[in-house]
Amino acid sequence: MTVEQLVQSLCDTKQGYAQFGGLRPFGWDKNYGFQLYMSDPSGNYAGWKAAAIGANNQAAQSILKQDYKDDITREEAVQLALKVLSKTMDSTSLTSEKLELAEVFVSSGKVKYQICSPESLNQLLVKFGVTQPPAETS
Known part of the structure; x- marks a missing residue:
């Protein structure tokens, strides 16, 4: 599973449980190297090169x-x-x-x-x- 697929899965789960706060998944995969994603309780997410919350x-x-x-x-x-x-x-x-x-x-x-x-x-x-x-x- 790529990092983006993992983040999308997490965001889909978060959409169903919108009472939880934001999540900052990051990770490494052999195809794209290090990646940083931010998501919000609505299930929306975006990839970043550098980010702060x-x-x-x-x-x-x-x-x-x-x-x-x-x-x-x-x-x-x-x-x-x-x-x-x-x-x-x-x-x-x-x-x-x-x-x-x-x-x-x-x-x-x-x-x-x-x-x-x-x-x-x-x-x-x-x-x-x-x-x-x-x-x-x-």
């Missing part, structure tokens, strides 16, 4: 529309995701206490899922200029 989604979508490119690298994608979150979360600064990061990618022909450790996430936030490094104590 929830609070401040319009601001996030605007940033994604402006900064996303088709040949984005994993590192650039992480940087863009952190930029979107830093501009749209109701928080003065992002830290690993307020945020988690995971990546889905292909390595050696297999789909991998990797959760970023809190220490690595804090390093990424500083590296990409999303937050300031911790002040040194004397």
Whole structure:
């Protein structure tokens, strides 16, 4: 089954149970690679290259529309995701206490899922200029 067939099936089911909230299925198939679909309780769905839902989604979508490119690298994608979150979360600064990061990618022909450790996430936030490094104590 392709990812789109799976999403269509999920959306058909959701149509019958419209009281459930939205769903964000994503996946990988051998024909088209990674795919991202968003659906709503009515059963409508659409495929996206980059998308955001929830609070401040319009601001996030605007940033994604402006900064996303088709040949984005994993590192650039992480940087863009952190930029979107830093501009749209109701928080003065992002830290690993307020945020988690995971990546889905292909390595050696297999789909991998990797959760970023809190220490690595804090390093990424500083590296990409999303937050300031911790002040040194004397």
